[in-house]
Amino acid sequence: MVPLAAETIAHIGSFAVTNSLLNAWIAAVILIVGAGILRLTVKARPGKFQNVIEMLFEFLLKTFDSVTHDRARSKKFFPLVTTLFLFILLSNWLGQMPGTGSIGVWEYMHGELELIPLFRPATADLNLTLALGLFSILSTHVAGIATLGFFRHGNKFIQIGSLLKSLKKGPVAIMTACVEFAAGLIETAGEVARAISLSLRLFGNIFAGEVLITVMLSLAAFVVPLPFQALELLVGVIQATVFSLLVLVFLTLATEKPHGEHAEASAGEHH
């Protein structure tokens, strides 16, 4: 059985290095080296590697366009979302490499002889997915503040501004503004739920995949686990896609103008 928490395999000073952390470092090094190679060998007539990456980036940009409906914003969010996508995809797929979960050290844990694997998918560690989720939601808020300004962005959650504006318009508008104030507070709780759901979705899928493969391999060592490993490859792609597309949707929503502004602007013009 795969333990819920990643196992420590080494110590740097007093910092415990786990097997998931090792995999995360390997994924990061692969991405950095790949990007470096691409940067150094970029040509006007692309070679094979550059061609593949360009195809991938064009496809991703088109997909992001279908979510944001705005080429400028797609380009602005492209680095962050594509990095998330590639890092999560690579971490998920590295978990299916031969040797992940099987190469390890036999040690006595809780009185029994157990295998401590040297490699474990990076995203099968709740620490990593929680960090990714928190970082993504934080970046949506940073993007919202950068695009709209601190008070207009904050007004989406703590709707004081609309409350003050409605005081001039009469009792019905004040009631509406109070209801919207409560809705804004619920939105704030919703932000926490978004971060947690992003991280738990990714962690749950990949960790459950690890448990599934371990169980399948303990039942039958050859041929039978193959469909499940193929399923894990597919799940890796889907979860990376879902995570990055959701972050893109949240970024787009955070940089949308607040809903009342168009109506007020056009009402002002009519007068």
Next chain:
Amino acid sequence: MDAELIKILTKGLTIALGGMIPAWAIGNIVGKAMEAIGRNPEASDKVFVPMLLGAAFAEAIAIYALVVVFVL
């Protein structure tokens, strides 16, 4: 009816219910998407991405149930 037995029963019941209801929800979402694509095949690109997002939200609930089972 000791604590160990109740824990095992709870684990089974959690994942059973926590798997059934999101499965039904995802079936609903994808079914509606299929109907939409069937009525208007050209809209399949526009329908696909929101369907995937909706299914991901529904599946996340099943994952919450799975995590509860692992933690217990």
